[in-house]
Amino acid sequence: MGTGEPTTPQASTGRVNQKLRTRRAILQAAVELMRSGHEVTMPEVAKAALVSEATAYRHFPDLVSLLQEAMAGQMPSPAEALASVADSRDPVERVAVATEHLLRTVLTYQGATRAMIAGTITRPESADARPAMRFGLIDLALAPLDDTLAATDPAAVRQLKNDLAVVVSAEALFALTDLAHMDPEQAIVSVIRTASTLTRATLDAAAPR
Amino acid sequence: MGTGEPTTPQASTGRVNQKLRTRRAILQAAVELMRSGHEVTMPEVAKAALVSEATAYRHFPDLVSLLQEAMAGQMPSPAEALASVADSRDPVERVAVATEHLLRTVLTYQGATRAMIAGTITRPESADARPAMRFGLIDLALAPLDDTLAATDPAAVRQLKNDLAVVVSAEALFALTDLAHMDPEQAIVSVIRTASTLTRATLDAAAPR
DNA sequence: TCTATGATGCGAGCTGAGTCTCATTATTGT
């Protein structure tokens, strides 16, 4: 760089296309491995993408980032996930749908999700590359509260979001399946109940019958 | 073996003392590393215990088992943990104390706890070597319900235990600190609230006012 | 005291996460 802008209308520096192609190949390989149930490791992804491991690391700082981006690409937006309750203004119903959606996604990409948790739990710093899902869903599910409860008792809504951040999670699902030995379907039902209970409790506290 | 019982009153085979000594040395080294905040790895523990890494693995099948046993040895029993509310029959209060106790312990042994989670999350099979804490505390905290709610609505109590299994956990704490960027004290307060809300909601559902 | 055997130590090896360096390519502007 330095002498002047490139003639091409494209992005600034150098070899953008090649870079993009490689990046996509890696992501796609990761996605395919994830969906096929395989456990996703850098060596495997690199091999599948016909790329050297070093190159994979050049595009993604670590496995977690790769997995995160790969999953993000597969996931519907919170809005799409909550499409079925787009018209509902009942937080309990919306939270239930959001929870089920999150948990089923986790179940589908269980291997990758476990790898992500394992990776981020030992390095809290790198955990920033991850939150999206949970919080996006929770916020949208609780959107109806914005001009109601949130106006009268913002602290209650904040606490509810914290409650749900704990419950609407892969960790919750795995706690029940791995530690309590529940089968996945039971576990999903249970977590949905928990999330509903919390949401309803908050509403009831605000408007006791 | 086979010709007859050994003359000594001690346990059956071979070199029991030496084995015990070594085992203890390893455990103690692990405990000290844990408490000093260091991250606990097999090489480190072995070095500190003046034992070869191979020997450490001879006594403990894997790092997780070692950590689990080391922590278990340091932890007060559920009864001791709930001593301050031994006389209370209020589930909400008892759950709150149990939750705080669990979370503070997790915070104290944060490094080891994170390592345990990372290790068990990728191998659900080996997760059995771990549950004790959470479930023991929850059961004891909810003991007052045994001859009340549990008699009239056992399903409600079962669900509550599932609710709490998700919330009264290291994972819950780390979700708030790592993902929601709360500081540990805030996070503890929040999780206690969540656990209280769930417990109270269950009680209220049983005896609506 | 002597010995059979169990407990250890040592070191090689394998896998995956990551990092680094250096030699090759491939791309792109001229």
Next chain:
DNA sequence: ACAATAATGAGACTCAGCTCGCATCATAGA
């Protein structure tokens, strides 16, 4: 077409989790 340079590939290296085999040493029991 060609040169400048960015992107790759190859391979070495560190670290931790784990497994194995083999040599050694200590201990219990006769």
